[in-house]
Amino acid sequence: MESQLTVLVIIVALSAVNYLLRLLPLTLLSHWKAPRAAEAWFRQIPLAVLSAIVFQQLFLKGGSFSWRWEDYTLLGAAAAAAIMALTRNLFLVAFGAPAVVFLVGWLARL
Amino acid sequence: MERGIVLRAAKDATVLSLSLIPIATTYGLLVREAGIHPLLGVLFSLLLFAGSAQLVAVSLMAAGAGFVELALATVLIDMRFVLMAGYVAPYVNMARRRLLPLYAYSVSTFTPPLLSAYIREGRPTPDRYLLALGLAIVLGWTAVSAVGLVVATQIPPSLETAARFAFPALLIGLIFPMVRRVGPGLTAVMVAGLLSLSLVAVMPAQWAMLVGAVVGAAAGAAWEWKAS
Numbered sequence: 001m002e003s004q005l006t007v008l009v010i011i012v013a014l015s016a017v018n019y020l021l022r023l024l025p026l027t028l029l030s031h032w033k034a035p036r037a038a039e040a041w042f043r044q045i046p047l048a049v050l051s052a053i054v055f056q057q058l059f060l061k062g063g064s065f066s067w068r069w070e071d072y073t074l075l076g077a078a079a080a081a082a083i084m085a086l087t088r089n090l091f092l093v094a095f096g097a098p099a100v101v102f103l104v105g106w107l108a109r110l
Numbered sequence: 111m112e113r114g115i116v117l118r119a120a121k122d123a124t125v126l127s128l129s130l131i132p133i134a135t136t137y138g139l140l141v142r143e144a145g146i147h148p149l150l151g152v153l154f155s156l157l158l159f160a161g162s163a164q165l166v167a168v169s170l171m172a173a174g175a176g177f178v179e180l181a182l183a184t185v186l187i188d189m190r191f192v193l194m195a196g197y198v199a200p201y202v203n204m205a206r207r208r209l210l211p212l213y214a215y216s217v218s219t220f221t222p223p224l225l226s227a228y229i230r231e232g233r234p235t236p237d238r239y240l241l242a243l244g245l246a247i248v249l250g251w252t253a254v255s256a257v258g259l260v261v262a263t264q265i266p267p268s269l270e271t272a273a274r275f276a277f278p279a280l281l282i283g284l285i286f287p288m289v290r291r292v293g294p295g296l297t298a299v300m301v302a303g304l305l306s307l308s309l310v311a312v313m314p315a316q317w318a319m320l321v322g323a324v325v326g327a328a329a330g331a332a333w334e335w336k337a338s
Binding site: 004007008010011012013014015017018019021022023025026027029030031032034037039040041042043044045046047048049050051052053054055056057058059060063064065073076077079080081083084085088089090091093094095096097098099101102105106 | 125126128129130131132133146147150153154157158159160162163167171177180181184185188189190191192193194195196197198199200202203210211213214215217219222223226268269271272273275276277278279280281282283284285286287288289294295298299300301302303304305306307310311314315318319320322323324326327328330331334335
């Protein structure tokens with residue numbers, strides 16, 4: 001592990017690199033009047049990006065496909081969807097779904 | 111900026127930030143394991159402002175990774191911001207040019223879906239809401255990271271797995287309202303999700319995620335195009 005000063009330098013440098021990643025496309029695309037097909041594509045981007053992340057979070061372990069009933073992730077995912085459908089409250093989803101995963105795991109160990 | 115817009119953005123960002131506490135706790139656990147000073151952990155949240163990239167970067171730092179490796183990993187993870195920036199660009203275009211660096215700084219995984227919900231409600235000046243929301247989330251995430259660093263010292267190991275599930279749970283909560291029935295949204299979800307999984311056989315997971323998202327969005331757009 002590096003010294004705290006080295007960590008600070010790394011943090012600042014990483015942040016600068018990643019800031020450029022946000023600034024450049026925004027600078028280029030904010031001047032561009034997108035055609036209708038591109039607008040339709042961009043409209044679906046948030047949903048597609050979030051879905052790709054969720055599927056990988058649920059079914060990938062260490063970079064390769066892995067899924068077991070004992071992970072309870074599908075149950076947790078169903079709980080997250082159900083809580084959102086019933087309450088429309090993100091806060092309850094963020095705490096409720098992990099609580100379901102914890103409870104089912106705890107009950108299974110009894 | 112109108113008070114109503116700021117209040118709405120603050121409310122949305124507060125709910126979101128409180129929902130991020132379990133993720134911040136996971137971050138706190140990793141920062142502690144990596145031996146990084148808690149203040150630097152908070153500074154990292156303020157400067158980088160990208161939860162998943164921070165989680166990976168801190169894990170890699172603990173494993174002794176060099177700067178190039180760290181930069182490549184975080185850039186790959188944050189490539190999704192290129193797509194997200196494309197989504198918000200038309201709204202940034204409505205705003206004053208000198209504010210563009212602030213808009214860029216505040217782009218996150220969560221701003222596009224919340225902006226999308228705001229637009230669907232037919233509310234005015236989405237550009238102002240976007241900026242207020244983005245900056246409020248920056249402050250919220252930074253504050254919640256500090257909370258996570260404190261909570262991480264108290265959390266028993268039995269809760270760690272459940273805490274790590276908070277991130278996908280939160281994303282499912284954001285996806286759910288955008289998919290009401292069979293149509294473009296559900297098409298984008300399924301194509302992006304399944305492709306991002308199947309492509310890991312032939313490419314790194316982060317690239318599979320990006321390609322899956324790009325093709326999934328195209329499939330959703332094609333459905334929308336065909337229907338209209």
